[in-house]
Amino acid sequence: xxxxxxxxxxxxxxxxxxxxxxxxxxxxxxxxxxxxxxxxxxxxxxxxxxxxxxxxxxxxxxxxxxxxxxxxxxxxxxxxxxxxxxxxxxxxxxxxxxxxxxxxxxxxxxxxxxxxxxxxxxxxxxxxxxxxxxxxxxxxxxxxxxxxxxxxxxxxxxxxxxxxxxxxxxxxxxxxxxxxxxxxxxxxxxxxxxxxxxxxxxxxxxxxxxxxxxxxxxxxxxxxxxxxxxxxxxxxxxxxxxxxxxxxxxxxxxxxxxxxxxxxxxxxxxxxxxxxxxxxxxxxxxxxxxxxxxxxxxxxxxxxxxxxxxxxxxxxxxxxxxxxxxxxxxxxxxxxxxxxxxxxxxxxxxxxxxxxxxxxxxxxxxxxxxxxxxxxxxxxxxxxxxxxxxxxxxxxxxxxxxxxxxxxxxx
Amino acid sequence: xxxxxxxxxxxxxxxxxxxxxxxxxxxxxxxxxxxxxxxxxxxxxxxxxxxxxxxxxxxxxxxxxxxxxxxxxxxxxxxxxxxxxxxxxxxxxxxxxxxxxxxxxxxxxxxxxxxxxxxxxxxxxxxxxxxxxxxxx
Numbered sequence: 001x002x003x004x005x006x007x008x009x010x011x012x013x014x015x016x017x018x019x020x021x022x023x024x025x026x027x028x029x030x031x032x033x034x035x036x037x038x039x040x041x042x043x044x045x046x047x048x049x050x051x052x053x054x055x056x057x058x059x060x061x062x063x064x065x066x067x068x069x070x071x072x073x074x075x076x077x078x079x080x081x082x083x084x085x086x087x088x089x090x091x092x093x094x095x096x097x098x099x100x101x102x103x104x105x106x107x108x109x110x111x112x113x114x115x116x117x118x119x120x121x122x123x124x125x126x127x128x129x130x131x132x133x134x135x136x137x138x139x140x141x142x143x144x145x146x147x148x149x150x151x152x153x154x155x156x157x158x159x160x161x162x163x164x165x166x167x168x169x170x171x172x173x174x175x176x177x178x179x180x181x182x183x184x185x186x187x188x189x190x191x192x193x194x195x196x197x198x199x200x201x202x203x204x205x206x207x208x209x210x211x212x213x214x215x216x217x218x219x220x221x222x223x224x225x226x227x228x229x230x231x232x233x234x235x236x237x238x239x240x241x242x243x244x245x246x247x248x249x250x251x252x253x254x255x256x257x258x259x260x261x262x263x264x265x266x267x268x269x270x271x272x273x274x275x276x277x278x279x280x281x282x283x284x285x286x287x288x289x290x291x292x293x294x295x296x297x298x299x300x301x302x303x304x305x306x307x308x309x310x311x312x313x314x315x316x317x318x319x320x321x322x323x324x325x326x327x328x329x330x331x332x333x334x335x336x337x338x339x340x341x342x343x344x345x346x347x348x349x350x351x352x353x354x355x356x357x358x359x360x361x362x363x364x365x366x367x368x369x370x371x372x373x374x375x376x377x378x379x380x381x382x383x384x385x386x387x388x389x390x391x392x393x394x395x396x397x398x399x400x401x402x403x404x405x406x407x408x409x410x411x
Numbered sequence: 412x413x414x415x416x417x418x419x420x421x422x423x424x425x426x427x428x429x430x431x432x433x434x435x436x437x438x439x440x441x442x443x444x445x446x447x448x449x450x451x452x453x454x455x456x457x458x459x460x461x462x463x464x465x466x467x468x469x470x471x472x473x474x475x476x477x478x479x480x481x482x483x484x485x486x487x488x489x490x491x492x493x494x495x496x497x498x499x500x501x502x503x504x505x506x507x508x509x510x511x512x513x514x515x516x517x518x519x520x521x522x523x524x525x526x527x528x529x530x531x532x533x534x535x536x537x538x539x540x541x542x543x544x545x546x547x548x
Binding site: 030033034037038041042056057062063064065066067069070145146147163164165166167168169171217218221222245246247248249385386388389390 | 420422437439441442443446447452453457470471472473474475476477478479480481482483484485486487498499501502503504505506508509
């Protein structure tokens with residue numbers, strides 16, 4: 001009996017040792033000490049350089065007074081990001097926040113937080129799909145804290161990132177390093193269980209993949225599932241990974257048809273057959289009844305959690321090409337997209353804005369703007385999970401394409 | 412069981428006694444904790460306040476903003492007094508370091524089954540002792 005010792009002692013470069021000794025100030029020493037503590041507990045042997053960091057906790061709803069205090073301290077100490085550092089959505093559209101009906105106190109706190117971030121060299125990209133905005137290369141080591149994006153980067157792009165917290169990603173952005181453990185090591189990037197879907201259950205919509213992800217995340221937790229016998233599209237994979245990263249800690253998955261850039265795809269580990277999880281229709285139905293058993297006539301539909309990609313916008317636009325008159329008794333629609341799409345796909349955004357309000361820089365989960373509505377419909381497990389306890393009114397889930405079809409095509 | 416020492420990996424070892432708040436098996440701070448009031452807004456402890464309590468959960472899950480939630484709890488003077496996690500504390504770790512929050516993790520499944528049903532614990536430099544147990548089943 002007694003306490004368990006920490007895993008080991010990490011090798012540090014002479015510069016890192018000097019930083020720990022205070023050569024670059026007390027705050028830098030404190031930040032490095034946090035990475036060192038994390039690395040030693042996780043069995044890291046050294047720090048490794050990263051290509052980029054991506055931060056969470058950007059909205060004042062999520063970062064709050066705690067983030068404001070720390071960013072003030074970093075700014076006062078004159079620290080700057082050492083590598084490209086992007087951020088998640090904040091609490092409002094940076095150009096149209098006055099249209100969102102927010103409390104002035106919230107707006108002031110959010111603006112100060114963003115100013116402090118800009119002051120240390122953070123790029124205020126304000127999107128949760130950095131993998132679509134500035135995709136990392138296969139083999140890049142990253143420190144990303146958006147759980148859905150980091151899982152996509154590991155799974156689809158073959159990059160290397162642990163599931164960072166918003167705070168360790170910030171520290172890594174400032175110092176340019178991360179502890180070498182977990183998903184940074186090839187030997188840990190092996191599947192821990194195999195997932196098959198019974199022929200009775202064939203998911204089609206992004207919502208079905210999202211809810212399946214929520215269901216599996218609880219069971220797989222921090223494992224690496226290997227999906228066998230299904231070939232989801234990229235939007236479906238995005239939805240599935242986001243769901244698993246919300247209910248569990250899944251940071252990577254394997255899909256037979258993806259052909260990962262880095263080809264570590266063992267179905268067996270140490271000659272042991274992987275645990276098999278089979279999901280059938282009845283089990284799935286029982287799970288989703290938690291989210292869909294309330295008959296709600298929503299007055300607002302919010303789509304884009306995670307932010308809509310160009311492929312997802314294309315799906316919506318294709319569906320509404322032959323659009324009939326809008327059904328007047330249906331909810332108004334908000335779409336959430338990355339700001340960079342204004343330059344990349346302006347024509348598509350113009351068409352999307354004919355269907356509903358397009359917001360940038362923010363999302364339904366981290367903006368208080370949705371609170372002025374009585375009932376909401378969301379398009380993902382992730383937005384449902386986080387909004388349900390935070391939203392004062394009633395909330396349900398619908399596949400966005402189904403709802404758009406109903407609103408604009410009357411079916 | 413009461414006298415037995417439960418083994419754990421310890422960050423910021425302490426000597427204290429307190430009441431337990433069980434947060435659930437997969438715990439996401441965002442969507443579970445109101446950082447301004449310390450109220451629990453979802454999960455098995457919904458409606459209770461975490462201020463001054465010993466928090467227990469099975470493992471971390473979901474949102475990666477958890478450290479910011481805990482740093483905000485410091486600003487609103489609503490911090491818990493300790494954290495116990497059955498598996499590994501990773502996402503919350505930087506906040507635990509900065510806040511000097513006593514943090515105990517890597518608990519055996521058998522010991523965790525007792526802990527999650529306990530109502531009062533004593534934390535020591537060596538591990539955890541159950542003062543009052545079996546308040547819920």
